[in-house]
Amino acid sequence: MIAKVSKWIQFKIVEPTMKKRLGRLMSNQTSVIKYMSYKGDNDYVIPNIDKNRNDDPIPPKEYxxxxxxxxxxxxxxxxxxxxxxxxxxxxxxxxxxxxxxxxxxxxxxxxxxxxxxxxxxxxxxxxxxxxxxxxxxxxxxxxxxxxxxxxxxxxxxxxxxxxxxxxxxxxxxxxxxxxxxxxxxxxxxxxxxxxxxxxxxxxxxxxxxxxxxxxxxxxxxxxxxxxxxxxxxxxxxxxxxxxxxxxxxxxxxxxxxxxxxxxxxxxxxxxxxxxxxxxxxxxxx
Ligand SMILES: C[S@@+](CC[C@H](N)C(=O)[O-])C[C@H]1O[C@@H](n2cnc3c(N)ncnc32)[C@H](O)[C@@H]1O
Known part of the structure; x- marks a missing residue:
């Protein structure tokens, strides 16, 4: 019985709480694994790279x-x-x-x-x-x-x-x-x-x-x-x-x-x- 209760606590309370906490940390701009993720936790698309460009591109000023x-x-x-x-x-x-x-x-x-x-x-x-x-x-x-x-x-x-x-x-x-x-x-x-x-x-x-x-x-x-x-x-x-x-x-x-x-x-x-x-x-x- 005790084992069953502790399994229930683990399944219903501990794991969801951990997942929620981990989710919060992972969605930070500087994440738990310590880098600055692109667009936080949003979906994103990177276009195909234009391999024929031969200009001298300058990044946006904030970069x-x-x-x-x-x-x-x-x-x-x-x-x-x-x-x-x-x-x-x-x-x-x-x-x-x-x-x-x-x-x-x-x-x-x-x-x-x-x-x-x-x-x-x-x-x-x-x-x-x-x-x-x-x-x-x-x-x-x-x-x-x-x-x-x-x-x-x-x-x-x-x-x-x-x-x-x-x-x-x-x-x-x-x-x-x-x-x-x-x-x-x-x-x-x-x-x-x-x-x-x-x-x-x-x-x-x-x-x-x-x-x-x-x-x-x-x-x-x-x-x-x-x-x-x-x-x-x-x-x-x-x-x-x-x-x-x-x-x-x-x-x-x-x-x-x-x-x-x-x-x-x-x-x-x-x-x-x-x-x-x-x-x-x-x-x-
Ligand atoms: C002051 S900027 C210098 C950028 C570049 N080196 C330059 O001279 O224009 C510092 C850069 O180092 C990066 N950075 C800081 N710690 C780092 C690390 N441990 N590994 C890789 N990049 C890091 C930052 O994200 C930032 O882009």
């Missing part, structure tokens, strides 16, 4: 993620950030341009990646992002320049070991907090031995730049009103303001060196290479 106010500024900023990256890589001994396997992790609307085919012909180019709407736009419009896939905030890359010659992330480790170590280990896994990881971070120079050259930037205004930032900006190892994929993460030079040292050596870095962010060139040990 620019704040990079520029005009199409010229948006496109120009991507070209500029790729040039700065390739120059810094060349200064640090990586100047291969042909037949490379390259991953742009957190590619957004492919602002940088859209320029990579012209710079690295015959290469296998990939753009990943947790935001499915950006990935669909990229696939529809820039699918002839790179491969794209939606991934999750969980530190997993859907590639085999030692696949890539170059992984780069523009302003992504500035938003990864507790999972930074796990992401570094995962990126190291998919890089060939001796291959390059280029990333941009917030560090002491960023704090400096946000107090001077960039003091009217919305991020500077936001941070300068934040008590945790103000109390710790002059002395920190890792400083995290806000949480999850919208956190603002800062590293001291020393802390960052220790963070990457299990798998990477630091080849070089450049302050204010990506706006107020510092670019760092790492080589997989």
């Amino acid at each position: 620019w993620l704040g990079y520029g106010n005009t199409p010229e500024e948006y496109i120009g900023s991507g070209k500029e950030d790729v040039k700065i990256m390739l120059d810094l890589l060349a200064e640090n001994g990586y100047s291969e341009r042909d037949n490379q396997a390259v991953l742009d992790l957190g590619c957004g609307g492919a602002r940088m990646l859209r320029n990579m085919k012209a710079n690295m012909p015959n290469s296998e180019l990939w753009g990943l992002d947790i935001d499915a709407k950006l990935i669909y736009w990229n696939k529809q419009n820039l699918g002839d320049r790179a491969n794209f896939a939606t991934t999750t905030l969980i530190p997993h890359l859907p590639f085999s070991d030692e696949h890539f010659n170059l992984v780069y992330t523009g302003s992504v480790f500035t938003h990864i907090d507790d999972l930074a170590e796990a992401w570094l280990l995962e990126i190291a896994r998919v890089l060939k031995k001796g291959a390059i990881f280029y990333l941009t971070i917030h560090d002491e120079s960023t704090v400096q730049s946000l107090a001077t050259t960039y003091k009217s930037h919305p991020l500077a205004v936001f941070l300068h009103e934040n008590p945790t930032y103000n109390a710790n900006k002059d002395n920190f190892g890792m400083l995290v303001i806000g949480r999850d994929n919208i956190s603002q993460v800062f590293y001291s030079t020393e802390y960052f060196k220790d963070l990457v040292s299990p798998r990477f050596e630091i080849l070089g870095k450049k302050a204010n290479a990506y706006g107020y962010q510092t670019a760092v060139v790492l080589r997989k040990k």
Whole structure:
């Protein structure tokens, strides 16, 4: 009898409640498996891809993620950030341009990646992002320049070991907090031995730049009103303001060196290479 009652409770109360709760979580824009689903829990249709287009499509402004106010500024900023990256890589001994396997992790609307085919012909180019709407736009419009896939905030890359010659992330480790170590280990896994990881971070120079050259930037205004930032900006190892994929993460030079040292050596870095962010060139040990 008791077993029958508990089975009834399980069937009639527990399971429907769980299903309802799971349904609620799954329908969130950022879902339980941590990515931004396309159109929430609605049905959707993606048109066939027009493979004959040869224009230079520009994403809708809301997909620019704040990079520029005009199409010229948006496109120009991507070209500029790729040039700065390739120059810094060349200064640090990586100047291969042909037949490379390259991953742009957190590619957004492919602002940088859209320029990579012209710079690295015959290469296998990939753009990943947790935001499915950006990935669909990229696939529809820039699918002839790179491969794209939606991934999750969980530190997993859907590639085999030692696949890539170059992984780069523009302003992504500035938003990864507790999972930074796990992401570094995962990126190291998919890089060939001796291959390059280029990333941009917030560090002491960023704090400096946000107090001077960039003091009217919305991020500077936001941070300068934040008590945790103000109390710790002059002395920190890792400083995290806000949480999850919208956190603002800062590293001291020393802390960052220790963070990457299990798998990477630091080849070089450049302050204010990506706006107020510092670019760092790492080589997989
Ligand atoms: C500030 S935007 C930079 C976009 C692009 N890298 C650029 O330079 O134009 C950060 C991007 O990283 C994505 N992102 C954040 N965390 C991520 C993760 N763990 N894996 C993949 N993408 C991530 C966000 O969805 C967003 O598109």
